[in-house]
Amino acid sequence: MSETTATEATGAATGGLRTMLRLEGLTLFIGMTLLYAVWGGSWWIYAVLFLVPDLSFAAYLSGPKFGAMIYNTMHSYMAPMTLMTTGFALASPLTLSIALIWLAHIGIDRALGYGMKYSAGFSFTHLGRIGKNFSV
Numbered sequence: 001m002s003e004t005t006a007t008e009a010t011g012a013a014t015g016g017l018r019t020m021l022r023l024e025g026l027t028l029f030i031g032m033t034l035l036y037a038v039w040g041g042s043w044w045i046y047a048v049l050f051l052v053p054d055l056s057f058a059a060y061l062s063g064p065k066f067g068a069m070i071y072n073t074m075h076s077y078m079a080p081m082t083l084m085t086t087g088f089a090l091a092s093p094l095t096l097s098i099a100l101i102w103l104a105h106i107g108i109d110r111a112l113g114y115g116m117k118y119s120a121g122f123s124f125t126h127l128g129r130i131g132k133n134f135s136v
Contacts, residue, residue, distance in 0.1 A: 013127055013128065029108040032101075033104050036097065039100065042097075046101055083095055087099050115130075
């Protein structure tokens with residue numbers, strides 16, 4: 001499948017829109033990391049938890065459709081924003097810290113071009129195709 005056909009089949013963002021989405025990711029990463037620093041969170045915990053959402057890669061062992069569903073669930077803003085709201089509402093430092101780290105992770109992934117996945121396979125994302133021989 002050519003890159004053009006793959007992009008059309010997956011509906012990936014291109015051009016200036018893709019750039020803006022990636023810059024939004026970078027902004028999210030920087031913003032959440034700065035909030036974490038102001039919050040006074042432990043950098044040890046930040047380092048340990050930062051890559052936890054990527055454990056969702058393991059779901060691809062069950063196939064691309066299930067893998068994409070689990071990956072997208074772990075890389076969507078919905079759960080960490082709910083967690084952040086809960087952390088503020090309950091004044092729970094650990095809950096808030098987890099939410100900030102999770103959002104920072106999603107932000108850096110988006111900034112690097114790792115978007116939400118399509119069931120066509122891991123390399124097909126809403127930010128374009130990723131992997132060997134493809135721009136990130």
